[in-house]
Amino acid sequence: MDLSYVIKRPLLTEKSTYLSNELNQYAFEVDVRASKDQIKAAVESLYKVKVESVNASVGKDRDRRTRFGLSEGRIHKKAVVKVKAGEKIEMF
Secondary structure (H helix, E strand, O other), X not given: OOHHHOEEEEOOOHHHHHHHHHXXXXXXXXXXXXXXXXXXXXXXXHHOOOEEEEEEEEEEOOOEEEOOEEEOOOEXXXXXXXXXXXXXXXXX
């Protein structure tokens, strides 16, 4: 998989903002098919930082009832990347 397609967008929530300020960790929404090695390589190449570890989790949105039947929730993958001490990713 091409590294430019691995990371979809950064996740900017209260929890991810706390992680980035206090623990030097950043959250991203990534492609469901991406492995931890691909996520690490993509973050290192895009943001020019050294990555210590990657924690990934797969989730599914809830199914919704419509007047035409059930609508399946989408499957998404989130990755929390820990960056080496002293390095920082500028989001915005």
